Amino acid sequence: MTYRAGWIHYTNVAPILDSLVLPNNVTAVTGVPTEMNAALLEGRVDIANISAVEFIRHADKLEALPDFSVAVLGPVYSVNLFHTVPLPNLRRVALTRQSAMSVALLEVLLAARGLSPTLERAEGEAENLLASGYDGVLRIGDSALREWYRVVGPLTPETTMTTLPHTARGITVTDLAEEWFRLTGHTFVFAVWAYRKDAPPPAALVQAMREARREGIGHLADVARRHAAGLGLPERVVQHYLWNFRYHLEAPDRLGLHEFAAQAVPGHAPLRFGPRPGVRVESG
Numbered sequence: 001m002t003y004r005a006g007w008i009h010y011t012n013v014a015p016i017l018d019s020l021v022l023p024n025n026v027t028a029v030t031g032v033p034t035e036m037n038a039a040l041l042e043g044r045v046d047i048a049n050i051s052a053v054e055f056i057r058h059a060d061k062l063e064a065l066p067d068f069s070v071a072v073l074g075p076v077y078s079v080n081l082f083h084t085v086p087l088p089n090l091r092r093v094a095l096t097r098q099s100a101m102s103v104a105l106l107e108v109l110l111a112a113r114g115l116s117p118t119l120e121r122a123e124g125e126a127e128n129l130l131a132s133g134y135d136g137v138l139r140i141g142d143s144a145l146r147e148w149y150r151v152v153g154p155l156t157p158e159t160t161m162t163t164l165p166h167t168a169r170g171i172t173v174t175d176l177a178e179e180w181f182r183l184t185g186h187t188f189v190f191a192v193w194a195y196r197k198d199a200p201p202p203a204a205l206v207q208a209m210r211e212a213r214r215e216g217i218g219h220l221a222d223v224a225r226r227h228a229a230g231l232g233l234p235e236r237v238v239q240h241y242l243w244n245f246r247y248h249l250e251a252p253d254r255l256g257l258h259e260f261a262a263q264a265v266p267g268h269a270p271l272r273f274g275p276r277p278g279v280r281v282e283s284g
């Protein structure tokens with residue numbers, strides 16, 4: 001039987017996907033987070049790296065690989081609220097249709113500040129939307145990374161990603177993962193690799209994913225070089241962006257995930273993870 005994978009193909013998954021050799025009988029499609037969330041929940045794929053909030057919302061049906069995540073501690077650079085007024089003055093915010101996670105995160109961050117601007121779905125470049133009457137625009141993924149750099153860059157020999165300003169040309173870029181860290185002191189998990197509990201991935205696929213990740217992380221400069229031109233960004237920016245991610249769903253990531261789950265989806269079913277690598281499951 002064929003096992004069907006669905007991959008979100010943003011650059012932050014390249015350290016896992018670029019070197020991945022799919023075993024026989026595994027097929028893969030790609031898409032943006034909301035597409036992959038729906039594909040998994042509707043049974044069109046069997047495993048996908050999905051928005052962590054969808055995993056939490058559907059924890060009764062889903063299980064996640066125990067050692068795969070797209071997570072950060074502090075800034076992420078690609079989940080950004082672009083705004084022209086201070087956060088307390090926000091009135092109308094445009095949300096991207098590509099994302100479930102960042103919308104849920106924005107709602108948590110706004111609620112923590114007692115803010116309730118109007119949230120609307122609208123596509124387009126952040127700067128164009130800001131010029132057209134929105135005072136905030138939420139963007140994720142590669143285009144958000146590019147727009148962030150366009151607003152706050154360029155890097156000079158004296159600056160690093162972490163010392164670039166948050167405001168330039170009248171636009172402030174609020175990095176939602178950095179805000180989450182300020183609020184809670186936790187990591188933020190954007191994605192996990194989830195599957196329906198009754199359809200776990202073949203061991204050969206998980207093994208291939210682990211090998212691909214080892215290869216990608218071991219050659220991050222090469223991954224950055226391959227993707228920099230396509231992104232239209234300096235290699236230095238892409239390399240920093242990539243090594244900043246936490247791909248192993250380690251204990252601090254799980255803590256952050258549970259904290260977010262408690263805040264965003266109160267009353268959710270217990271989160272379930274498959275057996276850890278190297279841990280033998282006794283049968284009977």
Ligand SMILES: C=C(O[C@@H]1C=C(C(=O)O)C=C[C@H]1O)C(=O)O
Pocket residue numbers: 008010012033034049050051052070076078079098099100101102103140141142144190191
């Ligand atoms: C950090 C990011 O993570 C992605 C953001 C997601 C979302 O917002 O729903 C889902 C999967 C993640 O891989 C990003 O691509 O910018």
